[in-house]
Amino acid sequence: MASAPVILHASLSCCIAAILTMLVMVTVTPDLSIALADQNFANQRVELISEEEKMRIGGGSSSCLLWLTDEEKKVNRFILEEKGKMIEDARTNGTSFAPAINFMTSRRDMESTNLFKVIQKMPKGGALHLHKTALTSLDWVVRNVTYRPNLFMCVGNDLFVKLHFYDTAPSDPECTWTLMSDHRNNLSASETTEFDLSLRNNLTLVSLEPDEDYPDINAVWERFEKYFGMIGDLISYRPVFKDYMREALRQFLADGVQHLEIRGSLPKLYELNGTVHPREWSLRHAYRPVFREFEENNPDFIGAKLIVTTFRGKPPAAIMSFIQEAVELYKNNSDLVVGVDLVGQEDTFHPLIDFKDALLYPSTLDPPVHLPYYFHAGETVWLETDTDFNLVDAVLLNTTRIGHGYALHNHPLLLKKVKEHGIAIEVSPISNQVLKLVEDLRNHPASSLIADNLPVVISSDDPAVWDALPLSHDFYVTFLALTGKDAGLATLKQLAINSIKYSAMDRREKAEAMRKWKRKWSQFIQTEAAKLDR
Amino acid sequence: MASAPVILHASLSCCIAAILTMLVMVTVTPDLSIALADQNFANQRVELISEEEKMRIGGGSSSCLLWLTDEEKKVNRFILEEKGKMIEDARTNGTSFAPAINFMTSRRDMESTNLFKVIQKMPKGGALHLHKTALTSLDWVVRNVTYRPNLFMCVGNDLFVKLHFYDTAPSDPECTWTLMSDHRNNLSASETTEFDLSLRNNLTLVSLEPDEDYPDINAVWERFEKYFGMIGDLISYRPVFKDYMREALRQFLADGVQHLEIRGSLPKLYELNGTVHPREWSLRHAYRPVFREFEENNPDFIGAKLIVTTFRGKPPAAIMSFIQEAVELYKNNSDLVVGVDLVGQEDTFHPLIDFKDALLYPSTLDPPVHLPYYFHAGETVWLETDTDFNLVDAVLLNTTRIGHGYALHNHPLLLKKVKEHGIAIEVSPISNQVLKLVEDLRNHPASSLIADNLPVVISSDDPAVWDALPLSHDFYVTFLALTGKDAGLATLKQLAINSIKYSAMDRREKAEAMRKWKRKWSQFIQTEAAKLDR
Secondary structure, eight states: OOSSOSOOOSSTTHHHHHHHHHHHHSOOOHHHHHHHHHHHHHHHHHHHHHHHHHHSTTOSSSOGGGSOOHHHHHHHHHHHHHHHHHHHHHHHHOOOOGGGSOHHHHHHHHHTSHHHHHHHHSOOEEEEEEEGGGOSOHHHHHHTGGGSTTEEEEEOTTSOEEEEEOSSOOOOTTSOOEEHHHHHHTSOHHHHHHHHHHHHHHHOOOOSSHHHHOOSHHHHHHHHHHHHHHHHHHHTBHHHHHHHHHHHHHHHHHTTEEEEEEEEOOOOOBOTTSOBOOTTHHIIIIIHHHHHHHHHHOTTOOEEEEEEEEETTSOHHHHHHHHHHHHHHHHHOTTTEEEEEEESOTTTSOOGGGGHHHHHHHHHSSSOOOOOBOOEEOOSSOTTSHHHHHHHHHHHTTOSEEEEOTTGGGOHHHHHHHHHTTOEEEEOHHHHHHTTSOSSGGGOTHHHHHHTTOOEEEOOBSGGGGTOOSSHHHHHHIIIIISOTTOOHHHHHHHHHHHHHTSSOOHHHHHHHHHHHHHHHHHHHHHHHHHHHO | OOSSOSOOOSSTTHHHHHHHHHHHHSOOOHHHHHHHHHHHHHHHHHHHHHHHHHHSTTOSSSOGGGSOOHHHHHHHHHHHHHHHHHHHHHHHHOOOOGGGSOHHHHHHHHHTSHHHHHHHHSOOEEEEEEEGGGOSOHHHHHHTGGGSTTEEEEEOTTSOEEEEEOSSOOOOTTSOOEEHHHHHHTSOHHHHHHHHHHHHHHHOOOOSSHHHHOOSHHHHHHHHHHHHHHHHHHHTBHHHHHHHHHHHHHHHHHTTEEEEEEEEOOOOOBOTTSOBOOTTHHIIIIIHHHHHHHHHHOTTOOEEEEEEEEETTSOHHHHHHHHHHHHHHHHHOTTTEEEEEEESOTTTSOOGGGGHHHHHHHHHSSSOOOOOBOOEEOOSSOTTSHHHHHHHHHHHTTOSEEEEOTTGGGOHHHHHHHHHHTOEEEEOHHHHHHTTSOSSGGGOTHHHHHHTTOOEEEOOBSGGGGTOOSSHHHHHHIIIIISOTTOOHHHHHHHHHHHHHTSSOOHHHHHHHHHHHHHHHHHHHHHHHHHHHO
16 A cells, blocks of 8 residues: 555544445446545544543543633633634734744734633643742832832942942942932932933833844853842841742732742842841741741742752852752752752853753762752753763753753653653743743743653743743743633643642641642632623 | 762773772771772763764764764864864953854854864765745846846836846836946946945845844844845746756855755746736746756756745735645655645744645645645744644644754653654744844854754755855754754764755655765765865
8 A cells, every 4th residue: 555644543433444345346447445544534634633632631631630620611612712813813824923933023913812811821730940130020110119218239240230238338349339219219209210210220121122232042041140140138138038038929919820840040138237147047047937928828829949059150169069058958848948059151151961960969979879860961052061961960860850951852862761750841932032032932942841741831031131921921921822712711720730740848748738729720810801891 | 878970881881880889888987989080971971972972964873874984083083173263362351252142243253263164174965944036146147147138127116126138128117227247337347346246235134233234023024035035036937947057056066055845926927028927837947857867967966856836925815826736746746845834934824734734735635645845934033823823733744854943942742742743844044044033153052953953954944035054054053053962974974964954855765865975975074184284
């Protein structure tokens, strides 16, 4: 047989095959033969497409949770219709497609769609890849933090602002510090508005011409690091830090995120009188009380965990000390501190292999200590370079999850291991776009991971730096550009479930988390379905 | 055990494991333990990386041909060094990286490198995805074809030139036809140079500002189709057509391509007196004699085959006639016509499913006829749309190879089937970039296919339209951006071998082809190795 299909499935089409055989034994006229070949082809096509649909995240092969209720089906139909319209309009008429365009210039277009409004309301589970000083919106920072008493500012030679709380102006030969309130008092109302805007622009990475302002990955990373320099001092003031964290939790919960796993060094919080608290102090006096209080006041909230990090630009000896301290820290605070990671641009600083002695250290203790790793790895487009091999080292070092894993699709063996061992890949599509790994998110490699049900979770990395909502924009672009036209509510639901399944919570916490998520999910479905009935 | 590696390989490290066990039974001091963990980690790392290296195209698991000779090793070292330098320079210092930039503006940069010069000389086997009127350089077309007598031109309302050979000027109320030689006779030498350049610019897709001239995929396709409109009339003049084909073969062979599989409709060649030959005439009087003569005069040349195509914008009934005619054509010319395909922008014209009756027709004949298919499929970034499902239909219709298959990586089941059945994927990276599927070729999805030894062949689609060499530029960007930093000569060699293995040649032809390719390969290695000794 020649042009006949190569793929023969046993199930549905067996009776047709039997009839076909009988007919071939008589003599088949071409017309009847075409009809039968057609039917056979149609069956195989439906089967092949549906088999692949079952294979993807939300394909439903794994969990009865993905059988949709009637109300869910209604919401599903609506979002698939909206998604389909946008895709087909762009594909055939060439209308612009937001996920193909840098987020800095496409954000408003996304927000105006009906689909976005639904996704925004959706309970998304947890956000597992976040950096502690990039959580809370800059609007809040400018409007709230910079209006507090005792804030001083000066403008550096690089034309970026420095912000710090002092009781009196510091003597600084290199920069003249002014009391922010004094500065604002000299401005008219419109000048104040303008000043606040310029302050915001000084902090944010957002540009109306991102391609010109950030011609390459190093340029955008340089600017990105500036942000962290500016925000760090501002929010390390003890009362501000606590409010910043509290506001972060509030904004995430409002965006449908009930659980956060936050990467960051433990900050040395300072007081107005110059006192600087030791790092661990922040656990007892800032993180823990803020998280606990927020949990108590918000029954929908699941919780927050910390992944303690340090800068990957440090020398190996410093990483050894960091790991040694982390072993103790983890031992004493394992309900809150769930593991460690290294941060900073992977392509330009140390790869994991440079720190192997430090990273192997916990396993060489007697008895061995399990310090969970959550390594950034493979946040690169450079195959078989040090950065790419971070993926190999992360897996060999028994990482619990992989941060980004942008280059993972080029590693057939690692893909298998990651799937077998349930090592989740924390995909942050907008971050990858803004930080110039990929322009058009339809080319984001995680589409193939989602299609093959790899353990993917969607996160947002540093949403405040580029004015993204806590998780909605990342879910939106994932849904539109990283999943197929026919992937609907079940895929979104599974992504939310994944974020609990692959979280750092223990079994008991996860059960409680699922309960809280399901309750919110039911409310969401009820509300959305009711809207559609109107 | 905690942070210890999850992956334990049996082979190399067993004795170390035994020693480790013994030592653990005594009491291990942390320092010694670190040393042993280190050694164990180092072994596993080497093994994992080398296992993945073996899995890729050229990984050597399949063929003893990939064991490199000493001379090959020398060339391998040189190209890996050049590749490594360029990659590391770009990665860490941010120097520009040609495959990340639109080919129209990065071509010159590529050509200036030492690596390009080696790849240009390399025998690359066959080019299996080509379109017949986009083969021969526009320099040759302008310099040779447009200087022939009896060529008339006129400029249409769209400001694009029309070119046709006539014995006398046609009466055309819409366009004034001028004899090209008359026009040139009125020009000074410098004006002639300028005119020839403008003629070339009118034909080529090349732009110095591709992003501005071609803002989206539809814009670039519109311009692309203009080219085919212009060139078609010009080269369908019988003597020109034969020379165009002859020159194509010459240019491809000079670029290290010994075999061509050319897609195209059979052209209705015309004579000066207005005679228009029927389509099949071109086989007997143009293709066959030109190919035969070139083969006889060039012992290195393997041959050329035709994949007969028609436009996918036609209605189903027209495709049925096309397939019915193709069945006969194939039956009578199977040494030259090896199968069929449909052409035109996949996203905007009919998907394969619309033609299923026609495409199933040969298999319903009694006895069934095997008409090989070489379908363009999945040349898209739109998942689960009609274009994407062309991949499903192509496989179900038993396609021999897949043209482009850009979206294939998102189909886990199809990937398996394609690998099992040896359905080669014809990857044309520069075409995908120029036609705006992907900007930065480091994000081209075929990197993951190459990493997993899918049956990939590299081709160039329409090199003349964007001033690419027949295959060198596509091999160059594939090598730099679609394979890892450590993938060297063996990968290039396997890609060349793949192009013979997955060609439409029969077993005997393939054996002869391998003999010719190997002879050229040995010469190439000798010459390059000798250069390196100097």
